[in-house]
Amino acid sequence: MNIERQQRAPVCEALERFRKKRVVPFDVPGHKRGRGNPELTSMLGQQCVGIDVNSMKPLDNLCNPVSVIAEAEDLMADAFGAAHAFLMVGGTTSAVQAMVLSVCKAGDKIIVPRNVHKSVINALILCGAVPVYVKLKIHPVIGVALGMEVDALKEAIKDNPDAKAVLINNPTYYGICSNLTELTKIAHEHGIKVLCDEAHGTQLYFAEGLPVAGMKAGADMAAISMHKSGGSLTQSSVLLLGENMDRAYVRQIINLIQTTSASYLLLSSLDISRRNLALRGRASFGKVIEMSEYAREEINAIGDYYAYGKELIDGESVYDFDVTKLCIFTKPIGLTGIEVYDLLRDEYDIQMEFGDIGTIMAYISIGDRMQDIERLVGALTDIRRLYKRDKEELSYVDSVIPKVVCSPQESFYAPKVTLPIRETAGRVCGESVMCYPPGIPILTPGEQITEEIIGHILYAREKGCSLQGMADPNADHLQVLEGIKS
Amino acid sequence: MKNNSEIWFSDSQTDSVCLNIRVTNQLYHGISEFQEIDVFQSESFGKFLVLDGEVIFSEADEFIYNEMVAHVPMAVHPNVKKVLIIGGGDGGVAREFTAYPEIERIDVVEPDEQMVDVCKRFFPDTTKGFDDERVQVTFQDGLRFVRSREDEYDIIINDSTDPFGHAEGLFTKEFYGSCYRALKSDGIMVYQHGSPFFDDEESTFRSMHRKVFRTFPISRVYQAHIPTCSSGYWTFGFASKRYHPIQDIDAERWDARGIKTWYYTTQLHKAAFMLPNYVVDILREEEKL
Numbered sequence: 072m073n074i075e076r077q078q079r080a081p082v083c084e085a086l087e088r089f090r091k092k093r094v095v096p097f098d099v100p101g102h103k104r105g106r107g108n109p110e111l112t113s114m115l116g117q118q119c120v121g122i123d124v125n126s127m128k129p130l131d132n133l134c135n136p137v138s139v140i141a142e143a144e145d146l147m148a149d150a151f152g153a154a155h156a157f158l159m160v161g162g163t164t165s166a167v168q169a170m171v172l173s174v175c176k177a178g179d180k181i182i183v184p185r186n187v188h189k190s191v192i193n194a195l196i197l198c199g200a201v202p203v204y205v206k207l208k209i210h211p212v213i214g215v216a217l218g219m220e221v222d223a224l225k226e227a228i229k230d231n232p233d234a235k236a237v238l239i240n241n242p243t244y245y246g247i248c249s250n251l252t253e254l255t256k257i258a259h260e261h262g263i264k265v266l267c268d269e270a271h272g273t274q275l276y277f278a279e280g281l282p283v284a285g286m287k288a289g290a291d292m293a294a295i296s297m298h299k300s301g302g303s304l305t306q307s308s309v310l311l312l313g314e315n316m317d318r319a320y321v322r323q324i325i326n327l328i329q330t331t332s333a334s335y336l337l338l339s340s341l342d343i344s345r346r347n348l349a350l351r352g353r354a355s356f357g358k359v360i361e362m363s364e365y366a367r368e369e370i371n372a373i374g375d376y377y378a379y380g381k382e383l384i385d386g387e388s389v390y391d392f393d394v395t396k397l398c399i400f401t402k403p404i405g406l407t408g409i410e411v412y413d414l415l416r417d418e419y420d421i422q423m424e425f426g427d428i429g430t431i432m433a434y435i436s437i438g439d440r441m442q443d444i445e446r447l448v449g450a451l452t453d454i455r456r457l458y459k460r461d462k463e464e465l466s467y468v469d470s471v472i473p474k475v476v477c478s479p480q481e482s483f484y485a486p487k488v489t490l491p492i493r494e495t496a497g498r499v500c501g502e503s504v505m506c507y508p509p510g511i512p513i514l515t516p517g518e519q520i521t522e523e524i525i526g527h528i529l530y531a532r533e534k535g536c537s538l539q540g541m542a543d544p545n546a547d548h549l550q551v552l553e554g555i556k557s
Numbered sequence: 558m559k560n561n562s563e564i565w566f567s568d569s570q571t572d573s574v575c576l577n578i579r580v581t582n583q584l585y586h587g588i589s590e591f592q593e594i595d596v597f598q599s600e601s602f603g604k605f606l607v608l609d610g611e612v613i614f615s616e617a618d619e620f621i622y623n624e625m626v627a628h629v630p631m632a633v634h635p636n637v638k639k640v641l642i643i644g645g646g647d648g649g650v651a652r653e654f655t656a657y658p659e660i661e662r663i664d665v666v667e668p669d670e671q672m673v674d675v676c677k678r679f680f681p682d683t684t685k686g687f688d689d690e691r692v693q694v695t696f697q698d699g700l701r702f703v704r705s706r707e708d709e710y711d712i713i714i715n716d717s718t719d720p721f722g723h724a725e726g727l728f729t730k731e732f733y734g735s736c737y738r739a740l741k742s743d744g745i746m747v748y749q750h751g752s753p754f755f756d757d758e759e760s761t762f763r764s765m766h767r768k769v770f771r772t773f774p775i776s777r778v779y780q781a782h783i784p785t786c787s788s789g790y791w792t793f794g795f796a797s798k799r800y801h802p803i804q805d806i807d808a809e810r811w812d813a814r815g816i817k818t819w820y821y822t823t824q825l826h827k828a829a830f831m832l833p834n835y836v837v838d839i840l841r842e843e844e845k846l
Contacts, residue, residue: 419729448701449700
């Protein structure tokens with residue numbers, strides 16, 4: 072990384088130059104620097120609406136960057152150690168879709184762990200590729216899906232030598248990392264491209280002592296949620312390319328799915344956050360690590376709660392652990408993660424990143440303060456004092472891998488019937504059922520429904536998980552493919 | 558000769574109301590790890606301490622606050638051995654407690670060491686409480702200190718003033734819950750309850766009572782008139798596991814102690830719990846929720 076070059080922020084500088092020129096706007100957006108919409112200006116501020124402008128020569132164009140955006144992408148690639156970087160404005164969802172679409176077409180196989188984000192499944196619906204799920208171990212205590220094991224990938228490749236790509240979460244939502252370097256090596260030996268979903272992995276590129284980052288491990292592409300740990304605005308993201316990717320082709324794919332009116336608010340936030348990370352990332356993530364480790368220690372000292380960390384590492388299914396992820400296992404106080412998540416918000420005014428059946432997660436980032444960590448620890452202490460109850464048997468939603476009967480795309484477009492959920496065992500699912508957060512599918516289109524899966528869905532609903540993806544938001548009914556029964 | 562140039566310090570109480578104090582001199586300005594600290598000299602209030610732009614106390618009126626925080630629970634609780642003061646960096650509250658010989662230990666927990674140093678330098682009358690050997694000062698976050706204590710204190714004072722600054726953790730349900738746990742089975746917590754007069758502050762006032770009322774079996778509010786506080790009208794919370802602030806006061810015992818005060822009397826003690834009707838209404842509304 073070239074620190075001197077990293078002082079620059081070409082998109083922000085261009086916007087600043089543009090603002091000073093006081094150009095008369097006879098172009099879109101129609102609010103014309105906020106003048107036409109005073110309520111919007113008062114809500115967002117003049118500074119903000121003033122740079123909500125259209126692509127034009129001095130500001131470049133995200134669809135085909137040649138000047139300031141091209142420079143910003145160049146600096147981004149330099150900061151992340153990638154061969155090339157694309158600024159993305161459709162969230163990391165669009166970056167993930169671009170990755171999948173760049174390496175798969177209809178009928179191609181892609182190896183994925185079951186705990187992929189819904190954006191991956193959606194990408195398969197778009198392009199018609201077929202998922203090959205890699206079985207993941209579930210941690211016996213915390214009930215969380217672990218990383219992709221080397222042997223599991225070898226087996227998947229043996230059974231599917233024609234697979235085009237493998238997608239790996241680095242890390243998972245829960246901070247768990249696979250042996251990315253080895254997985255990449257094996258995949259490449261078989262001519263398989265390696266895609267990293269690094270939606271929760273920006274910090275891996277800048278901090279010391281964290282698991283290896285995708286580009287460093289030799290991955291071919293990585294989707295980076297700059298807006299999560301990187302500090303940029305929501306919906307802004309980055310797609311990184313390794314050496315052996317065709318940049319022009321990937322750009323074409325991105326232009327298939329991304330807006331032609333990219334927001335300069337998002338682009339400038341990426342530019343400025345990249346500069347911040349390049350110049351100060353190591354120090355700020357050092358602080359994040361310190362805060363997370365402190366919180367982990369204090370929470371484990373409360374009793375019952377288990378804030379897990381590096382002790383999970385076993386060299387295989389947990390090859391490494393990202394300590395910036397503060398996940399707390401709540402089962403020992405007899406409460407589900409969802410219940411603690413709700414208590415923290417409703418009773419203590421603390422909003423967590425997610426609560427699932429066994430875990431809550433605090434997203435610790437460069438914006439956190441020690442005093443807030445104290446509040447979280449204090450609130451957890453108080454919740455244990457007031458709400459602890461006898462342990463309840465909790466089961467886990469992410470332990471089931473259904474059989475794939477049709478491709479996600481085929482089933483998405485197939486004729487369907489709606490049945491009461493309890494009558495769907497044996498049928499092929501026609502829609503997605505997601506437990507959100509953390510956005511891991513219980514069912515995706517084309518998968519066979521079983522009694523066990525129905526039980527999981529009903530249990531998650533009873534425990535207050537937000538179930539998403541179905542036509543019937545209450546999950547009383549499911550859409551299944553017409554005719555097909557097992 | 559008349560000095561025509563005037564310097565005024567403005568303490569914003571709301572967006573549209575402020576208290577202006579003419580200052581003769583600025584004695585200190587510094588930024589600690591937690592806050593901006595200023596000390597001014599004025600004609601009407603003597604020296605006064607300002608944190609993040611808000612007046613915390615002045616030489617002229619600190620006695621009101623400190624006496625009302627310390628003597629009210631002391632006149633009620635029959636057997637106080639151990640006191641915890643959270644955020645008492647100026648030492649004023651600790652000083653009041655040192656007047657009681659039966660107290661064995663007074664813990665003061667203040668995160669900001671720099672603020673304590675500034676107070677020692679400019680307000681030696683207030684900080685002289687720290688010189689008593691029963692007083693132990695710990696430089697730590699109050700929430701962190703209290704959450705690991707159990708069944709330990711007879712009285713806990715939350716001496717932090719600003720629910721929006723670095724001490725906002727001391728105005729939360731988790732803090733009140735931790736204090737409940739740290740208190741003995743007949744313990745009392747006294748805390749800043751803010752000023753209910755301005756709309757901006759009313760919601761904070763409400764939320765504090767809502768939280769404490771549900772944490773302690775006895776939860777009453779009392780008042781005092783403090784000129785440098787918002788609207789000149791300040792309230793305190795009296796949260797208790799067993800003793801009632803009026804029914805259980807032992808006025809004779811307290812009067813017999815002969816402690817010299819300028820504001821507090823056992824008569825005023827009872828009167829302080831008699832609140833204006835609009836405040837009573839606010840409190841009742843929060844209790845009914």
